[in-house]
Amino acid sequence: AYIMYIDIGPITRYIVTLNWAFFGVLLAISSVMCLLGFRFGRDIEKETERQQTFFQNASHELKTPLAVIQNYGSLLQDPALPKEQRVEYAKAVTDASRRLADLIANILKLNKLENQQIFPQAETYDLGEQLRECLLGFEDAWEAKELAVEADIPDGVAVRTDRELL
Numbered sequence: 001a002y003i004m005y006i007d008i009g010p011i012t013r014y015i016v017t018l019n020w021a022f023f024g025v026l027l028a029i030s031s032v033m034c035l036l037g038f039r040f041g042r043d044i045e046k047e048t049e050r051q052q053t054f055f056q057n058a059s060h061e062l063k064t065p066l067a068v069i070q071n072y073g074s075l076l077q078d079p080a081l082p083k084e085q086r087v088e089y090a091k092a093v094t095d096a097s098r099r100l101a102d103l104i105a106n107i108l109k110l111n112k113l114e115n116q117q118i119f120p121q122a123e124t125y126d127l128g129e130q131l132r133e134c135l136l137g138f139e140d141a142w143e144a145k146e147l148a149v150e151a152d153i154p155d156g157v158a159v160r161t162d163r164e165l166l
Contacts, residue, residue: 065099109164122160128156
């Protein structure tokens with residue numbers, strides 16, 4: 001009977017070394033994944049905060065014209081309301097509903113931009129003209145408060161952007 005002896009000492013050391021190497025690689029990978037998880041978690045938290053702020057602002061902007069519509073709508077129900085006031089209140093309701101429709105359209109457009117369903121169409125145009133139009137949109141408000149507004153908006157301020165998104 002022969003007894004055969006095989007020295008497995010070097011193989012054992014090799015296997016132990018491989019195990020430690022695998023352990024080191026796994027430790028490095030799990031550390032990187034953990035750091036990435038923290039980073040993505042912060043990014044998600046920031047995005048959630050940004051969305052909450054947007055929704056709060058959008059909610060406030062939507063409530064304002066709704067309140068105008070509700071208030072003037074209630075006033076319009078008074079049968080003794082003089083015709084001039086009725087026309088004025090009806091105009092306020094129409095203006096507020098138009099503003100509400102524009103806000104909703106802009107929110108939908110922002111959503112499409114964010115989801116890359118539409119892309120800005122850049123063109124060159126006069127920014128001064130757009131600023132004057134915007135300022136004139138508030139003319140009723142300054143006249144009602146008896147304010148004098150002076151604006152020195154130069155002509156020819158050319159910008160290249162999507163006019164609808166500015």
